[in-house]
Amino acid sequence: MSASGAAPTRSSSTPTLFQIAATFAGISSTAFGGGQKASIRHQVTSHGWMDSDEFMDGLEIAQVLPGPNILNLAIYCGQRVRGIPGAISAFLGASIPPFAIILIAGALYFKFAANPYVHGALRGCAVGALGLTIGNALELSWDERDDWLKLVLIAVVALVVARFRMPLLLVLAIFGGAGIVREYVKAARKKRGVP
Amino acid sequence: MNAGLHLLWVFGVLSVLGFGGGKGIIPQMHAQAVTQYHWVTSTQFTQFYTIGKLVPGPTTIFAALIGYSAIPGAPLLGALLATVGMFVPSSAIMVAFDALWEKFRASPWRLIVSHGLAPAIVGLVWASVYTIGRGTSIGLRSTDGLIAIGVCALVALATLRTKLSAPLLIALSGVVGLAFLRQ
DSSP states (O other), X not given: OOXXXXXXXXXXXOOOHHHHHHHHHHXXXXXXXXXHHHHHHHHHHHTTSSOHHHHHHHHHHHHHSSSOHHHHHHHHHHHHHHHXXXXXXXXXXXXXXXXXXXXXXXXXXXXXXTSHHHHHHHHHHHHHHHHHHHHHHHHHHHTTTTOHHHHHHHHHHHHHHHTTOOOHHHHIIIIIHHHHHHHHHHHHHHHHXXX | OHHHHHHHHHHHHHHHTOOXXXXXXXXHHHIIIIIISOSSOHHHHHHHHHHHHHSSSOGGGGHHHHHHHHSTTOHHHHHHHHHHHHHHHHHHHHHHHTTTHHHXXXXXXXXXXXXXXXXXXXXXXXXXXXXXXXXXXXXXSSHHHHHHHHHHHHHHHHHHHOOOOHHHHHHHXXXXXXXXXXX
């Protein structure tokens, strides 16, 4: 790393495209959920690809924009170190192993799903996945507890989507829009010092 | 070849609308893959979602399994098209956004947009609970239903209160299913 600062040369820490793909292939085929973010952070900061602040910026964009957080984060890291070719390497590395793994899982599913024991286990797994989804929903709702209007929005969205199948685009436009207006008003009030 | 284009379109739209890591797209994915196009049954949809949570990588990779079932005679092509549709558009947005980041970084809109969208996404997650729950095809008023409610409550509690991983919790639920939910 150069100490001059003004023109950062990354020669000592710039990975090859293959290294980028291999790094994210390794993480995406072994890590789950939140563990992946920690793994990516460790990889990119310990190898000097970027500093912690740059990583945190990436994590934030990855979460704001559509798409799986981990895949977005991998793309951000690849792009930061090697531009668009780096982004493509990271994309391929982060998506090919899960694709291969789910195909193998799918092949086993179609072969054995009719077996009564496998059938029972699958029903149990599905109930477990439902429990996880409920846990996530509770956790996410709890995060919004300081604003009654947001809790109302959550309930109304759940109802209109589950019962009346409102299309996703409309939900985001109407209720996402309402949430954004709410946040905007809150931010404006804060600025003027109104509690 | 029509099914291939439908796969790309359906998953491409979900990809672009997949704010919040794609947590909110499950109800619309179900509406299109099960109700509109009949690529999979409601039970299969729930089981594929479950497999998506069981394997490493993003949950939405289970789009591949829907694609696998969508084109008769060309399962691998279907799986590939669904996955490309699911992942490429959002990734392209991520790449394109890099140029705008410096501007967005200092903007107050950053937090306004991400916090503002949150309630809609959380509501969509509750709607997915309904979608996925129906696909377990377990009646609530049965012995199986009681077992399912118990497992569900324990897993939800474990998600909130422990650090046990998602695949482990699903696998443990599978053991309960193996013992009690064989029918």
